[in-house]
Amino acid sequence: xxxxxxxxxxxxxxxxxxGISFTANKGEITCLIGxxxxxxxxxLKAIMNLTPLEKGEIFIDGKALDRETYETIAFIxxxxxxxxxxxxxxxxxxMAEFYISWNxxxxxxxxxxxxxxxxDKISQLxxxxxxxxNMVLGLALDVDYLLMDEPFSGIDIFSREQIASVFxxxxxxxRGVLITTHEISDIEHLIDKAVLIENGKVVTEFNAEEMRxxxxxxxxxxxxxxxxx
Amino acid sequence: xxxxxxxxxxxxxxxxxISTFYLVTVSAENSYPQYSIxxxxxxxxxxxxxxxxxxxxxxxxxxxxxxxxxxxxxxGNKDVPFTQQLDMTxxxxxxxxxxxxxxxxxxxxxxxxxxxxxEDEDFITYANNFYTVxxxxxxxxxxxxxxxxxxxxxxxxxxxxxxxxxxxxDSFYVxxxxxxxxxxxxxxxxxxxxxxxLYQPITELHVYKIDLDSQKIVEDLILAPSSDDDMDYTSYIxxxxxxxxxxxxxxxxxxxSNPTVQPETTESGVEINPEDITMMAYNVETSEVSELxxxxxxxxxxESMYPLVTNVQDExxxxxxxxxxxxxxxxxxxxxxxMEQAQxxxxxxxxxxxxxxxxxxxxxxxxxxKGNQICYVSTLKDxxxxxxxxxxxxxxxxxxxxxxxxxxxxxxNDVFKDVTLTIDSFMF
Amino acid sequence: MxxxxxxxxxxxxxxxxxxxxxxxLTALIQLIGVFVTTNGYLRSxxxxxxxxxxxxxxxxxxxxxxxxxxxxxxxxxxxxxxFCGAVLMLYSVFIxxxxxxxxxxxxxxxxxxxxxxxxxLFSKVTTIFLMVIGLIALQLVLLYIENSLFQMLLxxxxxxxxxxxxxxxxxxxxxxxxxxxxxxxxxxxxKGLLGLLVVSTVVLFERSYKIKGLIIGVAxxxxxxxxxxAVYFMQFYNVMLYLFASEIFxxxxxxTVVASTLSIWISHRLLNKKVTV
Numbered sequence: 048x049x050x051x052x053x054x055x056x057x058x059x060x061x062x063x064x065x066g067i068s069f070t071a072n073k074g075e076i077t078c079l080i081g082x083x084x085x086x087x088x089x090x091l092k093a094i095m096n097l098t099p100l101e102k103g104e105i106f107i108d109g110k111a112l113d114r115e116t117y118e119t120i121a122f123i124x125x126x127x128x129x130x131x132x133x134x135x136x137x138x139x140x141x142m143a144e145f146y147i148s149w150n151x152x153x154x155x156x157x158x159x160x161x162x163x164x165x166x167d168k169i170s171q172l173x174x175x176x177x178x179x180x181n182m183v184l185g186l187a188l189d190v191d192y193l194l195m196d197e198p199f200s201g202i203d204i205f206s207r208e209q210i211a212s213v214f215x216x217x218x219x220x221x222r223g224v225l226i227t228t229h230e231i232s233d234i235e236h237l238i239d240k241a242v243l244i245e246n247g248k249v250v251t252e253f254n255a256e257e258m259r260x261x262x263x264x265x266x267x268x269x270x271x272x273x274x275x276x
Numbered sequence: 277x278x279x280x281x282x283x284x285x286x287x288x289x290x291x292x293x294i295s296t297f298y299l300v301t302v303s304a305e306n307s308y309p310q311y312s313i314x315x316x317x318x319x320x321x322x323x324x325x326x327x328x329x330x331x332x333x334x335x336x337x338x339x340x341x342x343x344x345x346x347x348x349x350x351x352g353n354k355d356v357p358f359t360q361q362l363d364m365t366x367x368x369x370x371x372x373x374x375x376x377x378x379x380x381x382x383x384x385x386x387x388x389x390x391x392x393x394x395e396d397e398d399f400i401t402y403a404n405n406f407y408t409v410x411x412x413x414x415x416x417x418x419x420x421x422x423x424x425x426x427x428x429x430x431x432x433x434x435x436x437x438x439x440x441x442x443x444x445x446d447s448f449y450v451x452x453x454x455x456x457x458x459x460x461x462x463x464x465x466x467x468x469x470x471x472x473x474l475y476q477p478i479t480e481l482h483v484y485k486i487d488l489d490s491q492k493i494v495e496d497l498i499l500a501p502s503s504d505d506d507m508d509y510t511s512y513i514x515x516x517x518x519x520x521x522x523x524x525x526x527x528x529x530x531x532x533s534n535p536t537v538q539p540e541t542t543e544s545g546v547e548i549n550p551e552d553i554t555m556m557a558y559n560v561e562t563s564e565v566s567e568l569x570x571x572x573x574x575x576x577x578x579e580s581m582y583p584l585v586t587n588v589q590d591e592x593x594x595x596x597x598x599x600x601x602x603x604x605x606x607x608x609x610x611x612x613x614x615m616e617q618a619q620x621x622x623x624x625x626x627x628x629x630x631x632x633x634x635x636x637x638x639x640x641x642x643x644x645x646k647g648n649q650i651c652y653v654s655t656l657k658d659x660x661x662x663x664x665x666x667x668x669x670x671x672x673x674x675x676x677x678x679x680x681x682x683x684x685x686x687x688x689n690d691v692f693k694d695v696t697l698t699i700d701s702f703m704f
Numbered sequence: 705m706x707x708x709x710x711x712x713x714x715x716x717x718x719x720x721x722x723x724x725x726x727x728x729l730t731a732l733i734q735l736i737g738v739f740v741t742t743n744g745y746l747r748s749x750x751x752x753x754x755x756x757x758x759x760x761x762x763x764x765x766x767x768x769x770x771x772x773x774x775x776x777x778x779x780x781x782x783x784x785x786x787f788c789g790a791v792l793m794l795y796s797v798f799i800x801x802x803x804x805x806x807x808x809x810x811x812x813x814x815x816x817x818x819x820x821x822x823x824x825l826f827s828k829v830t831t832i833f834l835m836v837i838g839l840i841a842l843q844l845v846l847l848y849i850e851n852s853l854f855q856m857l858l859x860x861x862x863x864x865x866x867x868x869x870x871x872x873x874x875x876x877x878x879x880x881x882x883x884x885x886x887x888x889x890x891x892x893x894x895k896g897l898l899g900l901l902v903v904s905t906v907v908l909f910e911r912s913y914k915i916k917g918l919i920i921g922v923a924x925x926x927x928x929x930x931x932x933x934a935v936y937f938m939q940f941y942n943v944m945l946y947l948f949a950s951e952i953f954x955x956x957x958x959x960t961v962v963a964s965t966l967s968i969w970i971s972h973r974l975l976n977k978k979v980t981v
Contacts, residue, residue: 129813283834290837361885
């Protein structure tokens with residue numbers, strides 16, 4: 048379980064995070080929802096210690112983050128984390144060299160699924176394909192948790208369908224996924240848990256299926272209530 | 277593994293290249309010339325303690341270096357421990373090296389001019405001019421700083437004394453230091469503001485007697501004035517520039533006071549008439565000053581000048597004149613105030629060639645006296661066929677005990693064989 | 705440790721093409737310089753002969769001999785060295801920023817590697833240091849080759865042979881790069897290493913705190929520089945030196961170790977707790 052407690056962070060004068068607390072469970076897809084600039088990406092970066100916090104604590108399976116944790120949790124940001132001059136093959140070799148949890152078989156499988164050639168240079172790929180490579184770099188790691196930041200933004204519809212189908216596959220089944228997006232329509236049916244954020248705070252946190260059964264509301268309904276009262 | 281070849285190549289190449297450089301190229305044989313002393317006649321045992329301090333210059337590469345030459349060979353930068361390489365003490369006076377080795381704490385923050393030190397059995401004493409800084413930049417020379425080291429207890433005593441009438445002087449500098457009992461005799465050249473009519477500085481030679489117990493100046497004698505009614509004078513201490521062991525006690529300090537006149541032939545500069553020069557001896561023990569009856573042909577305008585070399589040792593002044601058939605040595609007895617009979621140290625013309633006919637600047641040989649032996653060293657060896665000659669003779673009999681020269685040793689790297697070698701000083 | 709080596713290899717291979725170009729360029733320009741200089745010199749010799757001075761030794765008395773000791777102060781020789789130095793100095797900063805700027809988010813990857821973040825610092829600094837050493841080593845070999853080239857091209861009478869020591873002694877820059885004693889070499893180059901560490905610390909300050917960080921970083925670098933200068937200047941306050949050269953040497957060695965440790969510690973804290981993408 049990823050547990051996040053009372054995160055606070057200022058950016059320039061504004062409090063971007065003002066006491067964020069929530070949890071994301073293993074085996075579930077948790078979605079962080081909020082308007083642009085509400086701090087979703089910052090939260091993900093903070094979990095990965097890519098940006099410092101003023102206050103707050105983060106626990107992954109009960110432990111604080113250290114260098115070994117990078118073998119159990121992977122982050123797929125909205126830009127590719129490899130050098131553009133590398134080939135896909137080169138990128139995979141790099142990952143294999145440094146990560147014990149790198150699963151080359153799965154990587155090859157995913158490349159085939161995405162119809163990408165390992166000989167391609169990253170700089171020459173389209174935006175959609177670049178994001179797909181980025182996903183491969185994260186998904187091919189045998190990690191327990193996956194963090195994804197806006198995996199669908201700026202991607203054409205066919206690529207989006209491809210990426211969305213990954214979520215239902217066994218590639219994601221037993222892992223904990225924490226995803227941020229504001230294109231909720233693509234994956235509303237996949238989300239297990241929703242965390243709504245506004246003004247640096249968690250406004251509400253609920254299980255999607257329960258919400259539908261008990262109140263008959265979809266995630267989008269709740270969103271409308273919160274953001275456009 | 278194949279991805280590592282570039283990195284490995286770089287590292288291996290660098291390690292080999294640089295370590296070869298430091299092991300081979302920077303070795304002693306390749307860094308400076310190697311010389312040896314070749315005996316022409318006499319017993320080599322005579323010069324077993326001889327150490328020459330030499331420097332070289334190569335006009336092709338503007339490269340120069342300093343090192344020492346002994347009978348065993350050449351000692352330079354690579355032959356001394358690393359710390360000494362940095363401090364370069366082996367390139368300095370032998371007394372500097374001694375202080376550095378044996379009394380480093382005392383030596384700190386003091387000058388490296390050995391005439392300002394005095395060493396006897398129990399003490400090393402030091403004197404230096406001291407100044408007070410006024411108003412940020414102005415320096416007023418008003419004091420002497422004195423330091424005394426008790427060699428047995430390693431205890432240091434430091435104090436300052438105010439120089440009487442310091443306001444009359446622009447500045448003063450310590451020339452020599454002697455000691456008798458607990459009185460320190462500090463010899464200084466004092467500069468008075470302005471110039472003489474002949475555009476020379478106005479100087480007085482003083483000796484300040486300082487009582488080490490009371491730490492006060494008890495007497496201030498002007499040994500040589502700057503002028504009197506008729507003449508301007510310049511004066512100097514003969515002992516300096518003619519002795520090698522600057523720290524050792526000298527019983528007599530010889531002063532030469534020279535009246536300066538306008539030269540008849542040229543418009544600038546000064547002329548000295550030897551007859552007008554006054555030579556005096558200051559007896560350190562008694563503080564008495566006596567005038568010396570040195571014959572005119574031996575009174576010189578500046579320190580030892582070719583072909584006459586002057587040395588002061590104990591109670592004698594040694595005058596050596598270079599002649600084609602040897603060294604003609606005249607010894608002046610200070611206590612008896614008479615010139616003794618001349619002594620010729622006979623040498624074949626091929627030996628004297630090393631001492632005569634050297635170009636200006638290298639003409640005057642170096643001389644050192646130890647016990648009753650006198651050692652002469654000529655100072656230049658270059659590819660124009662000048663050679664360094666080393667001669668040791670017995671003072672009483674005039675007999676030549678040793679004569680030799682400096683040759684390129686077999687270890688000499690060809691690159692250095694034509695460099696110019698100069699002897700700066702030596703210890704014997 | 706293994707990750708450190710992997711990262712060094714990675715950083716080095718990234719820059720290897722440019723580095724190889726620098727090395728080849730240096731060699732080419734210097735060797736061409738030998739040819740050009742020889743030609744110019746031989747022309748002067750024939751000018752002398754044409755004006756009636758036929759005797760070799762007379763000509764040499766007028767225009768001197770030609771050899772490495774003259775060449776090492778020429779632009780053909782020093783130019784490439786300066787250029788390489790400038791490139792490497794720029795890269796010692798750019799090696800960090802290249803992972804942050806533009807479309808590149810490779811810094812994410814570096815920071816998320818399951819390894820000590822300090823290895824990022826060590827690998828970048830080590831790479832630059834190795835590249836400097838490599839060029840230093842190359843130049844030694846080039847000195848030897850250029851000397852032989854002069855020997856081949858010039859008539860014996862006009863060739864001024866010098867050994868490696870003399871070549872170095874005739875140039876201020878060469879004396880700086882090749883001190884005559886192994887211990888001084890280690891001392892001097894470890895100061896260079898310290899410089900790289902300090903530069904990295906400044907970069908990390910900037911990447912953690914932006915403008916404020918840059919100011920702090922520069923202040924830190926100035927502080928380190930001042931401490932080293934202080935050791936030298938402190939004793940010039942009195943006219944005569946208090947510390948002997950060997951003692952200063954020892955002190956500066958100790959200071960280098962202390963300052964390096966401090967820089968590494970600060971960088972460690974910044975990398976782990978303060979740096980932001």
